[in-house]
Amino acid sequence: MSSKLIIHATNVHQGGGRTLLDALLGQAPGGPVTALLDSRMALAQGVAQGIDIVRVKPTPMARLSAERWLAANTGSDDVVLCFGNLPPLFKLRGWVRVFLQNRYLIDKTPLANFSLKSRVRISIERRWLSGCVGHVDEFIVQTPTMKRLLDEKTHGQPPAHVLPFVTDKQHYSRGIGAGATARTACQGRFVYVSSGEPHKNHRTLMKAWCLLADEGLFPSLQVTLDATRFADLCGEIDVMRARHGLHVRNLGHVPHSEIRALYADADALIFPSTLESFGLPLIEARQAGLPVLASELDYVRDVLDPEAAFDPYSPYSIARAVKRFCGNQEPSLPLLDASEFMNYIVKKGRLSCES
Known part of the structure; x- marks a missing residue:
């Protein structure tokens, strides 16, 4: 036989x-x-x-x-x-x-x-x-x-x-290029293709978007959450969106055949997941020539070098990565020398100070 x-x-x-x-x-x-x-x-x-x-x-x-x-x-x-x-x-x-x-x-x-x-x-x-x-x-x-x-x-x-395998291995490389056209202009359009399990880290991502809104920055974000399976998470996102005026849209479950169109309409993939065995959207975004902002974790570095990396457990780190990518630089610290510091210390009374 x-x-x-x-x-x-x-x-x-x-x-x-x-x-x-x-x-x-x-x-x-x-x-x-x-x-x-x-x-x-x-x-x-x-x-x-x-x-x-x-x-x-x-x-x-x-x-x-x-x-x-x-x-x-x-x-x-x-x-x-x-x-x-x-x-x-x-x-x-x-x-x-x-x-x-x-x-x-x-x-x-x-x-x-x-x-x-x-x-x-x-x-x-x-x-x-x-x-x-x-x-x-x-x-x-x-x-x-x-x-x-x-x-x-x-x-x-x-x-x-x-033995990593994907549906189509064409145009993949660690950096943007290799047959794909890199995009340089950023209009603040981000996409996060993922389900809503806890390790996908949507809540921290949304906190980062709230921090950006507090600074008057409103980048757009599209997510792909099944509203039935992840009803609680979708409800929390709706509350944050209404409270802070966030430009966040949930597309619901998107068939894999339509994912590439999402990448074509975005400036970057943002991927704050805290744990992955592979991270297929990272590969697919790279194949589409899409810049990637991702967690500074081993699973990401296994497959590509992101254009920006962040601490996925810190909404401040995520927000700063988004700002850097969009060309909004953090101001430098208002450093003092020892003499200026001592002059402040010896003065009596409360003085206003930049923090």
Whole structure:
């Protein structure tokens, strides 16, 4: 019997994972291929042609049944790609590769800001990964930072390899150029393409926009938040927008096919996320020749050199980066020499002083 490829992706149906899985299914190799997919994972017409699709409902019992199916139907010559971060629940006879792109599973980042449901899910998945790491022959990650974190957790066994892939690798470089036209004029139009999980850091970003408004600066910002999934966050943004007169617009969920048009209409991507396994919008913005203002963190430097970097935990740092990019420089400190300082000290009474 000939070997086959089994793509196990029962917990992928949205975000960057969905985008990459779509691209992968469109590149099926010769030979038999079976894909176990979440029932919510919609496929474009023509994608996954020639692939045997097995739909799995997003319930614990259906997921368990899929794991049992995988154990029963994997032959010794087969290759299994687990595309949903987690190893097989049971030891398989074939060669098992796990594509790991959820940094929360290997990072020690606290989960306090997540909902109870999300905390429970991530905690279970962390235990699943740790308990079933022996079922993996090889991990695949997207960046050197993810490899370092994973190696620290697994002590390098099984080995992890850095194999970053995107839907289209054309026009990518660490800096603006390489086939893309750099934009130099800034009209204060920013875009942030992301979902609304806590690590995406929208609240700190909005505080930065409020600080800018307090200085009489009103750059525009477009975000892509699903108003149903992130209702509380969208409500907070609405309050800030009304209170400070912010030029912030939520576009809602934007299909990946329309993202490039957002980049074409912006002066820069701003990306204040505090934690990423890859950061696909960073790659896509660079391919579009769009300047990037991003967190000064390892995951950013893994993939590009931003035009401006900031401390993602400080709204003041974010606001200053935006001002610099738009040509609004911070005033210099009103330095004194020792003589001027002493003259102030010896004077009696309260004097006005620039702060």
